[in-house]
Amino acid sequence: MKPFSFLSFGKKSRRKKTAKNRRWLTKRKFLLVASLVVLLLAALYIIYLDFTVRTRFEGRRFALPARVYARPLELYAGLKLAPSELVAELALLGYREATSPREPGSYQWRNQQVELVTRPFTYGDGPQESSSLRVSFAGDRVTALQGRADNAAIELLRLDPALIGGIYPGNNEDRVLVRLDEVPQLLVDALIAVEDVRFYSHRGIDPRGIARALVMTVSGKSVQGGSTLTQQLVKNFFLSSERTVRRKLNEMVMALLLEVHYSKEEILETYLNEVYLGQDGNRAIHGFGLASSFFFDKPLMQIDLTEAALLVGMLKGPTYYSPRRHPKRALGRRNLVLGEMAEARFITDQQLLAGRITPLGVVDRPPRGISPYPAFLSLVHRQLRRDYRDEDLRSEGLQIFTTLDPWVQRSAEKALSQQLKRLEQGRGIAADSLQGALLMTDVQNGEVQAVVGGRDPRFEGFNRALDAQRPIGSLIKPVVFLTALQQPQSYTLATLLDDSPLLLQQPGTDDWQPQNYDKKFHGPVPLHTALAHSYNVSTARLGLQLGVPSVLDNLGRLGVDRQLPGYAASLLGADTFSPLEVAQFYQTLASGGFRTPLRAIREVLTFAGQPLQRYPLKVEQVVDAPSNYLLTVALQEVVQQGTARGLHRYLPAELNLAGKTGTTDEFRDSWFAGFSGDRLGVVWVGRDDNQPAGLTGASGAMTVWAKMMVGLDLEPLILPIPDSIEHVWIESKSGLRSAAGCPDAVELPFVTGSAPTESASCGPGSKGNPIKSWFERIFK
């Protein structure tokens, strides 16, 4: 409004004298107004800065990566657990051996017992306090859990889960938050001595510090910041790293504002958690909490004087003073910090002298921050992204509880890398040319226990378990046979299939003439034998009778949620699938015809430990019990006497394992999918360049599968027999009813009423040569 009144004033002017006076007045007014405007703008700007400072400081102060945990190990009497497994788990959790364990996270072995003090931990169903207990073993089994104080039996107890990785913010900042009361006073002293001696007395900026810095800079001694801790925090927190006067002014104003709103303690705590202290690959180490574990492998609370001095010394240049890369430089810097501390009377001269000759104490290898299980982690990340925004995963500090079983994972990794090497050496295959991938799941609940994405399990790149799309060859056959067995009036395990030459001619496509692996034709073969020996021709003919679409529909029901073009060659596995997809549809077969989505996550908790989301077990019956039973019995025959019989070199026949081998054209892909009573494993072996690998399913993938399972103490596969199943003796070559003891007789399960009625020459009542069948072993 004022400028307008100034304009109107001129019109009314009549006398020169007064006009001069008035002009002067006008000038003054103008100046006043202008300065008011400037002040107003400045005030507005400060309000804006104030707003920025407060919202950013009070809002989400730090982007906290999601923390990903393995499954917690549940201990209970009766648990199958080798003492060596428990030792491995405790090592993974960083439990320390102690003579009489009292601290949480310590243990002691004594004969067949472990004395153990667990760490407190908050799970999805609430907190579990630390407890002190004794675990007794007999062989590879836990026999008792008792409280050490009162010897009372403990029914069950979870060890805290191992941290297996994080999902980091876009800038890859990682940190472990600490509260000020967890920070050793020595560290705070060192920080204040070196960075900001008047921290507790200034109001955000320190004029004396600035003056000193100016003098130092002008005299050319050094370019010193003169910034207070508050200013440094502001700089890290809100501003870019450019060096301009404007930025410096902003920094000072914001520092003053920060001090108006927040206590020294709050500012210090935030500073301690914010600062950058090192680099681990592309992961940035932020805050003293993480730096302490990164450099010394211990919690910040436990660091001593020289360690505190080293960390504080590194603030000036975490790369330049890196104690791992430049230990001499770091040592010099640390001793300088000790000197400053002595000068500020935080430590005595003796402490200074003793400190100067103390070694750096940095651990050679930082504890792993980047996940040791990148393939599993990428599955977790993928499943989480269905439900969470990526930025929330990377910043909200969510706690992700997964299904990874480190013991199983280790066994799987070892099996894959060692066996691929052995295959290359034993078969004259070029070294490092083979690749592989595998998944292991829990048969009944679909939890993924292990994922290996390649022969180097630490490699973070291409994850073959999830992303390699390869033809699966004969792994598809069980779906063809299942489709048949679901029509018990037309097909049974004894049905004779035609394995004579087949030529499929369709307009618009090339002629199709499937061949068997042995290049022979087998004439009429019982359905169960065709699967056991993986005959292509009879399978193709069966599939064509059933119709390719009905086979593929069945595959969809079993768990492959995508449209497939559906060529005749699909019946022999020409379509490509990832190992994960294969695991999904074999899971359904292995769990009795119940489709159970594979899960890598059990639940998600907030940063504060509040349950956010559970991923409950879901099952859907997609195959009727009798059909699934018949198919599984046939898959057991594959292992007992079919293409996977070589498994017996590694695993006892009593396990009654079920499985299927798969080999593709020119030995490009070697597959094996198989299951016991408790675990399902899917293995692929081949070459990344899709060149022939020279391995069948049985000579390649199956041997990896076997090696992986050997150390896992599998449960035998004991199939519950559905009510509507009966067992009938059949003469194999004719498919007619026979009797126990007749030549060529096998006892096969049938859906009640579907068994052949016509009798073979050696029928019920006659006597023949007793033949011991593998079925007898199963059903006895």
Added chain:
Amino acid sequence: MIALRRIIPLLLVLMLVGCTVVQPTRPRPVASSSSAVVALLDRAHSQNAAGELEQAGASLERALRIEPHNALLWQELARVRLDLGLYRQAESLAAKSNRFAAGNRTLQGENWRIIGQARSGLGDYRGAQAAFDRAEQE
């Protein structure tokens, strides 16, 4: 205290049996020989009573990790899902329980009853009736 914990699930099972026809000649379903499973089942029951159905489900899943072939646990989980109105889940879980309940007609009968209730919830009244009929046969 421990004896009490063992008795509670047994009582519940008895109540469950009482819902059908009590036939003392048949073997009574025992929850589990594992005290860990009994403890978890116990916890699931109290969570259920407190209306914490999701947590009850979580406890049952924990128990199932210990005894994945325990038909009673699958049935309890089916019932929790039924109470949550997750009818398809309830139906499939009861069928899964049946898979492991061979020879245990009491459990099977109860599973068919759950299947019947689930199907009613889904509006499949004919299917429900068939399941209830089946329950009577068991």
